[in-house]
Amino acid sequence: MKRVVTVLCLALLSGEVWAAQSLRVVNAWVREAPPSAKVHALYMTLENASAQPIVVTDIKGKEFERAELHITEHHAGMMHMKRLSEVSVAAGASLEFAPGGRHVMLFNARQAVHAGDQLNFTLVLLGGAEVPFTAAVVKKDAAGGAAAKQGDHDHGHHHEH
Numbered sequence: 001m002k003r004v005v006t007v008l009c010l011a012l013l014s015g016e017v018w019a020a021q022s023l024r025v026v027n028a029w030v031r032e033a034p035p036s037a038k039v040h041a042l043y044m045t046l047e048n049a050s051a052q053p054i055v056v057t058d059i060k061g062k063e064f065e066r067a068e069l070h071i072t073e074h075h076a077g078m079m080h081m082k083r084l085s086e087v088s089v090a091a092g093a094s095l096e097f098a099p100g101g102r103h104v105m106l107f108n109a110r111q112a113v114h115a116g117d118q119l120n121f122t123l124v125l126l127g128g129a130e131v132p133f134t135a136a137v138v139k140k141d142a143a144g145g146a147a148a149k150q151g152d153h154d155h156g157h158h159h160e161h
């Protein structure tokens, strides 16, 4: 029995490494918020290059006290945010975190966050493997602002207070 357990553990371990190596985080960005903001939002695209689904169970942000996987839903004209216990990226597919949908809610920045900063995050996968990545802080005005790039709004739209 002990031997069976050992073999299972080894299989799980190699599975973890493989999953961590197959998941890529692209276009990760954090929306710049007013200095008084208690929360920030992180957006990104997760790409699964493998032939099996990869499940993300948690996320950690070095510069924040807490980070949660969230989704914004619309019910009868009302907007709700719901915490997700996990997200699954299908085999060979990508999963988008974008304004108005999935996002990572970041609570209580340990220090001021400014456009241009690079922040450090770690995705935790089912089984415990971790995928570190960085996200740039970007200043964007409206929700979405798909065309907005870093530097596009450096002409007086500062939110000082």
Ligand SMILES: [Cu+2]
Pocket (backbone or CB within 6 Å): 070, 071, 081, 103, 104, 105
């Ligand atoms: Cu949220």
